[in-house]
Every structure is written in C-alpha cells, then in structure tokens.
Amino acid sequence: MNKAIKKVLVVNSGSSSLKYQLFDMTTETRLAKGLVERIGAGGPANHAEALKKVVEELGNPKDIDAIGHRVLHGGETFCDSVLMNKANMAKAKKLVKFGPLHMPANLGGIEACEKIFKGVPNVGVFDTAFHQTMPDCAALYAIDQKFYKKYGIRKYGFHGTSHKFVTQAAAKFLKKPLSKVNLVTCHLGNGSSLAAIKNGEVVDTTMGLTPLAGLVMGTRCGDIDAAAVLSLMESEKKTPAEMDTILNKQSGLQAVSGVKGGDMRDICTNAAKGDKKAELALEMWAYRVALYIGAYNTVVGGADAIILTGGIGENSAEGRERVIGRLGALGVKLDKKTNAKTRGVTAVISAKGSKIPVIVLPTNEELMIARDTVRVLGN
Numbered sequence: 001m002n003k004a005i006k007k008v009l010v011v012n013s014g015s016s017s018l019k020y021q022l023f024d025m026t027t028e029t030r031l032a033k034g035l036v037e038r039i040g041a042g043g044p045a046n047h048a049e050a051l052k053k054v055v056e057e058l059g060n061p062k063d064i065d066a067i068g069h070r071v072l073h074g075g076e077t078f079c080d081s082v083l084m085n086k087a088n089m090a091k092a093k094k095l096v097k098f099g100p101l102h103m104p105a106n107l108g109g110i111e112a113c114e115k116i117f118k119g120v121p122n123v124g125v126f127d128t129a130f131h132q133t134m135p136d137c138a139a140l141y142a143i144d145q146k147f148y149k150k151y152g153i154r155k156y157g158f159h160g161t162s163h164k165f166v167t168q169a170a171a172k173f174l175k176k177p178l179s180k181v182n183l184v185t186c187h188l189g190n191g192s193s194l195a196a197i198k199n200g201e202v203v204d205t206t207m208g209l210t211p212l213a214g215l216v217m218g219t220r221c222g223d224i225d226a227a228a229v230l231s232l233m234e235s236e237k238k239t240p241a242e243m244d245t246i247l248n249k250q251s252g253l254q255a256v257s258g259v260k261g262g263d264m265r266d267i268c269t270n271a272a273k274g275d276k277k278a279e280l281a282l283e284m285w286a287y288r289v290a291l292y293i294g295a296y297n298t299v300v301g302g303a304d305a306i307i308l309t310g311g312i313g314e315n316s317a318e319g320r321e322r323v324i325g326r327l328g329a330l331g332v333k334l335d336k337k338t339n340a341k342t343r344g345v346t347a348v349i350s351a352k353g354s355k356i357p358v359i360v361l362p363t364n365e366e367l368m369i370a371r372d373t374v375r376v377l378g379n
C-alpha cells in the first residue's frame with residue numbers, strides 16, 4: 001500500500017441516507033459533496049444502489065484511492081481508525097448491539113463500497129475511538145462490575161471525530177505541541193457533548209454508553225436520575241423502547257421550549273419575544289454546558305482554552321453568551337462585540353483579560369475522516 005493516497009471519498013452511511021464528500025488530500029480541498037436520501041423508502045433500494053448514484057454524480061471516477069467511513073461505535077475494540085479488512089469487519093459486526101440503528105447502515109455502506117469500488121481500501125473511523133483514552137475512574141459506572149464485563153456497560157462517548165479535529169486545530173492555533181495541550185472542547189449542535197482534553201488526549205466526555213447522557217440537547221434530555229426513568233416507566237406503563245423514544249426524541253430543548261426539533265434559532269427568537277418556556281429552555285441548556293466546562297477545567301488541571309464548535313458553538317452568539325456569562329468564577333470574560341459578529345469562522349471571542357481564552361473553531365468531521373484514512377493507509 002505504498003501508492004500515494006490522493007483522492008479520498010468520505011462516506012457517512014445512515015439508515016435512510018448516505019452523505020459523501022470527495023477530497024483531494026494533496027491540498028485538502030473538497031472536490032464534491034452530496035446526499036442520497038430515502039434509501040429503502042422510495043429512493044434507492046439499498047446502500048449499494050445509493051452508491052451507484054454517487055458514482056454517477058461523481059462522473060464515474062476511476063481515480064479514487066481510498067474511502068473513509070464514519071462508523072458510530074467502536075466499543076473497546078477500536079481505539080483508532082483502521083483498515084476495514086475481513087477481520088476488522090467481523091469485529092465491528094460484534095458491536096452492532098451498541099448501535100442497532102446506525103451500525104448496520106454504517107457497515108452496510110462499507111460492504112457496498114467493497115462491491116462498487118473494487119480493490120479500493122476502506123477505512124473505518126469510529127465516533128467513539130478518540131475517547132478510548134479515558135481512565136477507568138471516568139469511563140466506568142458505579143454499578144456491579146459484572147455488568148460491565150458481561151455487557152460492556154460503560155461510558156464510550158461520541159462526536160470523537162469532531163473533538164479530535166478541534167483538538168488538533170486548537171493545538172495548532174495555540175502554537176502548542178498536541179501532547180501538551182489541555183482543553184475543554186464543546187461540540188454544541190443538535191446533539192451536543194463536551195470533552196476534557198489533557199495532554200492532547202480525552203480524559204472525560206459527557207455522552208455515555210449512548211449519546212443520551214450529559215448536556216441538554218435538541219431532543220435529548222441529557223443527564224437524568226436513572227430512578228426517575230424507572231419511576232416514569234412504571235407510572236406511564238412504558239416499554240424500554242417507548243421510554244427510549246421519550247428520552248431521545250421527545251425531550252431536551254424541544255420538550256421544555258415547545259419548539260419542534262428544539263432548533264436553537266427558533267428558541268432564541270421566542271425567548272426574545274418574552275416566551276417563558278423558551279427562556280427556561282435556554283437557561284437549562286446554558287447552565288448544563290457551563291456546569292461541565294467548570295468540571296472539566298478541574299479535570300484537565302486548568303485548560304489552555306475553551307473551544308466552541310458545532311452548529312450552535314460556531315453560529316449562535318446568544319447561546320455562547322449565555323454559557324460564557326456563567327463562567328465568571330473561572331475568570332473567563334467574553335468580548336461581546338467579537339462574539340456578536342463571529343459566525344462559522346475561527347475567532348477568539350473572550351476579552352483580553354480573560355483567564356482562559358474562548359475560541360470558536362469550526363469543526364470538519366469529514367476532513368478528519370479523510371486525514372485518518374490517509375494516515376491509516378500510509379502506516
């Protein structure tokens with residue numbers, strides 16, 4: 001595998017859609033991007049058919065050197081991105097239980113690529129992998145450890161590819177070696193998570209066994225007393241699957257604000273009009289983010305910077321102001337003017353005298369996947 005990897009296709013194969021981007025990795029430029037929707041629901045019958053559409057859209061390329069795939073869950077098996085050969089595919093298939101909705105689609109996308117792009121190597125990039133450096137004290141739950149051993153019940157964390165991208169970008173921006181950088185990275189989107197980065201590695205993150213834990217999100221409740229869930233199941237006679245829907249799809253910003261989907265823009269608009277539910281939702285959201293920033297600043301032994309990314313972190317001046325306004329005890333101060341005009345670009349939004357700089361850093365998970373693909377195949 002000594003051939004120079006130039007063109008890399010990045011595939012994010014979901015249960016009913018397939019997103020792709022094509023990169024020229026000699027310059028890290030994106031050559032194309034697209035989305036095939038309604039797989040198995042009126043559109044292409046399956047992922048192989050969807051990929052045929054991608055090939056057509058790309059003008060039947062003969063020069064794709066490698067394909068990088070987003071894969072939801074790597075369990076404890078995958079601590080880094082890997083070549084998806086037969087052995088690794090077999091190992092990944094054992095992890096389907098951790099993501100019964102996403103994993104079959106992710107792995108199906110890889111198998112479809114093997115058929116359609118014959119001989120082109122496929123690399124799996126796992127959303128959990130970057131978090132595998134967490135120490136046991138952070139990763140394990142305080143339950144009988146036989147459950148961990150039997151079922152793998154522990155914290156895995158997600159958005160790893162995004163946290164990794166901004167960690168590397170922040171080290172570069174701060175002109176520090178990656179192995180010496182301490183950060184609190186905040187991926188604030190529809191789904192949100194924080195990571196505590198010590199010496200360039202994850203030491204804690206807010207999502208858990210599943211993406212439900214931690215922050216208040218668009219439609220997920222985040223942290224909740226497990227006994228409250230049991231109590232609700234009993235009172236409302238809900239099955240585990242029904243409860244899962246309530247907590248993942250009918251909670252969070254959406255439930256508190258009454259705004260369908262829990263979109264930050266709409267909630268800010270409603271709050272500005274005096275809507276009390278929207279106001280409460282924003283305060284609950286910001287409170288939880290600030291709470292974890294404070295905790296993770298302790299965990300990393302003092303952060304060199306707080307990094308904000310994701311749809312909200314990159315774009316929502318109001319969301320950022322509500323979070324940063326709660327960090328006075330850390331000596332963090334916001335530059336309100338810079339914050340107000342920062343949207344989708346790298347910028348320091350803290351004031352000059354701020355004890356910890358706050359930096360907005362647009363994430364690029366697809367580019368991270370392409371970089372990892374090149375790195376794995378080069379090794």
Ligand code: ADP
Nearest residue numbers: 188189190191262263264265310311312315316
């Ligand atoms: P996902 O987790 O689905 O990838 P994103 O990272 O795209 O989500 O983030 C979506 C969130 O970002 C939504 O709550 C949306 O309101 C918010 N957002 C996107 N653009 C803006 C903007 N210009 N101003 C405020 N919020 C924004």
